Amino acid sequence: MPLIDMPLNELQKYQGSSIRPVDFDEYWTRALDEMRSVEPCIEIIPNEFTVSFADCYDLYFTGVRGARIHAKYVKPKYSKEAHPAIIQFHGYTVNSGDWSSKLGYAALGYSVIAMDARGQGGYSEDKGGVKGNTHYGHIIRGLDDDKDNLLFRHTFLDTAQLAAIVMELPEVDENCVVATGWSQGGALTIACAALEPRIKKLAPVYPFLSDYQRVYNMDLAKDAYEELRTYFRLFDPQHKREVEIFTKLGYIDIQHLATRIKGEVLMGVGLMDSVCPPSTQFATFNKITAPKRLEIFPDxxxxxxxxxHDIILDFFCDV
Incomplete structure (x- = not known):
């Protein structure tokens, strides 16, 4: 088959190139402690969009560093017992999408909660306040500041905080909460299930934010990863700080979170993906120790x- 990356037999063994910081576990323990100390101040506000079988709401909560985070919340209208819920995460720079895109799962009796990533195309806040570059991209946001100020640290925590909020909704069965997303949404799905291991099932598709060193070495720091190249060109043109920079990025590298996942995993990958190279995705998938399966699309x-989409729906329907 055509190749832009390693052959499949090598991908299935690949364990990643990026550095795992020595204090990675302590970093995320401290981060979760900060998240749990936040009073979420939850608001659930009816939205004017309505359909006969579901109610639609805007859900807001306060995340770490005081940012108000927004999610669309669709609840089946006639459900009398606690029911499953699906949490959805969107691609890089965009938003949680139209209400109508949530209605299929609502018609099946699921509550659907779709989060806007902070500071991207929806209504969630980015409070800012970091030293260094803020002009281009969320991967490098906070890279010149304390490691606890990396923006994706906060976004990963938002996913876990939202999951815990969803599990406490009286209409939701806390043992039947699942998560899914494509690209950045796939990365946030993995982060969510890693930081909130009660997620029952997860379906990430070609996840972003994995194995930054590999992306750079493949000369694919373009498109969604272009900010990596931009950072080096502006702030480290001779790569004198390369080890330091990639080590710091290791704190927000989803492959290092993957071992924490307890839920069952279904992951999709296209082997011709030049935006999120297959090897970076396999670096994460190969570290998952929970029950897992991979859906491969070679061309x-x-x-x-x-x-x-149908495979994922079938995967979730027996939750």
Whole structure:
């Protein structure tokens, strides 16, 4: 088959190139302690969009560093017992999407909660306040500041905090909460299930934010990863700080979180993906120790993967 990366037999063994910081576990323990100390001040506000079988709400909560985080919340109207919920995460720079895109799962009796990542295309806040570059990209946001100020640290925590909020909703069965997303949404799905291991099932598709060193070494720091190249060109043009920079990025590298996942995993990957290279995705998948399976699309890249939405729905339907 055509190749842009390693052969499949090598991908299935690949364990990643990026550095795992020595204090990685302590870093995320401290981060979760900060998250749990926040009073979320939850608001659930009816939205004017309505359908006959579901109610639609805007859900807001306060995340770490005081940011108000927004999610769309669709609840089945006639459900009399606690029911499953699906948490959805969107791609890089965009938002939680239209209400209508949530209605299929609501019609099946699921509550659907779709988060806006802070500071991107939706209504969630980015409070800012970091030293250094804020002009280009969220991967490098806070890279010149304390490691506890990396923006994706806060976004990963938002996913876990939202999951805990969803599990406490009286209409939701806390033992039947699942998560899914594509690209950045796939990365946030993995972060969510790693930091909130009660997530029952998860379906990440070609996840972003994995194995930054590998992306750079493949000369694919472009498109969604272009900010890595921009950072080096502006702030370290001779790569004198390369080890330091990639080590710091290791705190927000999802492959290092993957071992924490307890829920069952279904992951989709296109082997011609030049945006999130397959090896970076396998670096994460190969570290997952929970029950898992991979849906492989050999001739597809960072695009719609035919039939995968149906496979994911079937995977979630027996939760």
């Amino acid at each position: 597809f890249g960072h695009e719609d993967l035919p039939g995968l």
